[in-house]
Amino acid sequence: MSKSVSVTIQSEKLPDGVVLAPSGEIDLSRSPSMRAQVAEVMKTAPKRLVIDLSGVPYMDSSGVATLVEALQSTRKCGAKLLLCALTPRVRSILEISRLDTVFTIVADRAAASSD
Amino acid sequence: MSKSVSVTIQSEKLPDGVVLAPSGEIDLSRSPSMRAQVAEVMKTAPKRLVIDLSGVPYMDSSGVATLVEALQSTRKCGAKLLLCALTPRVRSILEISRLDTVFTIVADRAAASSD
């Protein structure tokens, strides 16, 4: 099997949850690492999960699948998922996939921490 | 023969010469266009030719050859050539080629226009 490359994800605590800020291109070689790190954070039962995508210039469908999984697992726990600071290519892939209206997308971290 | 791709070069008049600011990677497909544009400017007999390289993230030896030609033609006319705002990769190729001490290299356009 292809080796999975680990994604650097910075995290920041919020009063009611956590912000994750992955950096780099999220493709099939990197999405498994991102998926694992999101699953890890979900174990802490956050009420709010913010994914700051400002450091992600590119994402393919495996990255999008990771975001959809995050959406499903937050919904299951009654938590809230917010995506913020999308770069143009990431916004484009969500639009083409008709997911731009399914996710709650806000401008930046400040908006995501307080709505 | 391979087609040459034209380089976009912005120019600005100085009291005693001209600033040329090429943009894009200068490799063998683009250096002929840059060479032609420098030669064109030399016809106006500037006393000072400033080449602002802030928009050039990469240059190969054909780009360096163009700069050396510019140096030779300014010297021949008793004019002054200054390079400014080098990006790290362009600085590196000049260093490896031992040309960093042959060219007059200054920090930015302001310094290049007034020394």
Place this chain on the structure above:
Amino acid sequence: MSHSPDLSIQMLSRTSLLAPVRCMLVSFAERIGFDETASGHIALAVDEALANVIRHGYSGRDDCRVWLHFWELHEPAGLRIVVEDYARQVDPELIRGRDLSDIRPGGLGVHLIRSTMDSVRFEKRREGGMRLTLEKLLGAAPVQSAA
């Protein structure tokens, strides 16, 4: 395919090679005249195609081969990309996107390929494996959300 490709790649079926191929392709497409958005879409389509060959065709094995061929097209201007493998053959009819209104992880790749490229053709190769032929023309209609 009357003339030989401008550039061809032979690669191992490794996901770590997806990024280098995308980078090459963005640069190739930009030189042809595609803008940043269109070049990004072309790279996305090929990335998805390769990911599918690796995951579905070769079941995730990383020691198999994939071939890519790239042509700049003239009159009308654009590019053609062919992806070939020796992987499991599937009926081209079965390679299709799912209903997007069913929100779940996965199943977006073929949709992305079809919505970003002007022409998409899957076929079985006579010598074994699959061939995917993609074309995109300069100045064609902009990408729409998948229906």
Place this chain on the structure above:
Amino acid sequence: MSHSPDLSIQMLSRTSLLAPVRCMLVSFAERIGFDETASGHIALAVDEALANVIRHGYSGRDDCRVWLHFWELHEPAGLRIVVEDYARQVDPELIRGRDLSDIRPGGLGVHLIRSTMDSVRFEKRREGGMRLTLEKLLGAAPVQSAA
């Protein structure tokens, strides 16, 4: 070369393809672990090698072929690149950089290749044309100004 390359390219001898190849190579080198500076140097070395094949080997013709092969190396970690052509054969001894203290345009390519890579070997191919083998190891000595 015991095992087959991770990735190979076959390209036409066109200068417009130098940029896509550089882009691929920077991404490939960064994944192996080279930093931004080292990856840039690797791309520069290959750019110079290809430029020489096109200008000197094929006399500027744009319809000839060049092959590139890329390997990730392990123990020690690094990469190997082979550039092959069917161009004019020259004695490897004659492919050398000029005296840098003589300031004139041109004549820098071979210097740049030798000073950025750890190992550089030119040879005549038995089947015709030339082969250039380049290696660079991770964590080797930093690049010095050419002597």
